[in-house]
Amino acid sequence: MNVQVKPAVDIRLHQQRPPLDARPLEKRVGLIILATDHTTEPDFRRMVASERIGVYVARIPYANPTTPENLRKMQPALSEGAGLILPDEGLDAVCYSCTSASVVIGDAEIEAAIRGAKPGVPVVTPPLAAVNGLKVLGARRISVLTPYTVETSRPMAAYFAAHGFDIASFTCLGFDDDREMARLKPASLVDLAREAMAPDAEALFISCTALRSAAVVPEIESAIGRPVVTSNLATAWNCLRVCGDQAPRPEWGRLMEMGLRLR
Template sequence: MSANLAAARLASSGPIDLGVLPSELDGGLASRAAIGLAILATDQTLEHEFRALVRIPGVAFYEARVFNDNDVTPNTLRAIGPRIAPCVDLILPSIPLDVVGFGCTSATMMLGEEAVFAEIRKARPGVACTTPVTGALAAFKALGVKGIGLLTPYSPKINEGLVAYFTGRGLDIAAVATFDRRDDREAARISLASIEAAAEKMAAVPGVEAIFISCTSLRVAEAVAGLEQRIGIPVTSSNHAMAWHCLRLAGIDDVVPAGGRLFGLPASRTPA
């Protein structure tokens, strides 16, 4: 502190007013890409897994929550549809986003990807969109696989719909299994050991070229690379595939260390 300032401070009963100081604006946390996420109110996992996977300087994600019921049924999934746009509207209003992801696999399947995109674009016209289903389809294409092992926590009825959805898009679901945990609060607590054991069993089925672990509540993204090494085929999940697709749609082609095979691959730049 200069002598004059020191003297002024001693003589004053309040702070020394330094006035308006110069400042510069940089690109902020999202100088390379801003990702918006519409996440289910009950989801305990998606943000944790995105934090583990999206660790690239200049790339940031911002989220809002959409109400959903704890029980996963066709009716509760369809009810989410009209709530998507108001949720997306809460993500950084007036600040541009490069891509918006909707974080529910089963609701995307029930509503259809185009219907989900239409809801997102009510709030963000023209934005690139993705979902766990969209990300998975892009991932399978990038990996060059069609024979899929599908592991979920859903009811058999929901699984039937997901199998039909993927089959209708040219995939061969060579194996399917469920933990049958229909309460989203329980799905988030399925242990990693249980998921890995199920994936290892599924990988032994003839025709399975890759494993897709469906549901944003399931915790597996951080373990994908090690699991792939053990079973010898690619592995992805709802959060894992959507995080990768968000980055690629936003033009971020960086390789994510320990992200597994998928995070070393590019994807089509055609916006979803």
């Protein structure tokens, strides 16, 4: 069998190094999510990512059921997760996308853990973003809807009360697996929100980054006649504003028309 030997390819090295942009995209949002998360990435892809803003994701270990004890176990992984997002490069914001864990671990502890890997970066958590959003909307008396058990909902109620909110009603659905929470039909969330809304509440907060609630915020607002803040809507809004994007997006609800009062 005759094998033909092809001549070697002449590879030419270009003599001048092409110019580089300072960054591939102008702004960078780091997103730390649970290993089991189905919802945050699609939501941030729709609401945050653009030709100007890149969203870069790291997943950290998490095991159901969703209990305060299991949620606290994520804290040691936060620094490592943050460090895996574009190592040795700066970020414009880092969002830890778990509402209930942020409540039980604490916003300050989460901020310290993330800044251990990314010094000086603005840190966004869902409950604090929701607090900021509700205040910007002028709401003080609120209704709350969560997919959690009563045990996991109690710290959430205490968190919002500690931030000065008067809770008119608080409804939980009894789920303890975030993968099942992600499978709740968005249309059913509209009906559940209508039922959870107290007549005298000024706004509704729907907790949990697993819920596919952000996409139906305008529908819920139309049904209840008051502003709605969800976990992923609040963090997306917060990250956009931190990145200097002030463009109103009314198709995502009233919050996306508001500015953020930065500390």
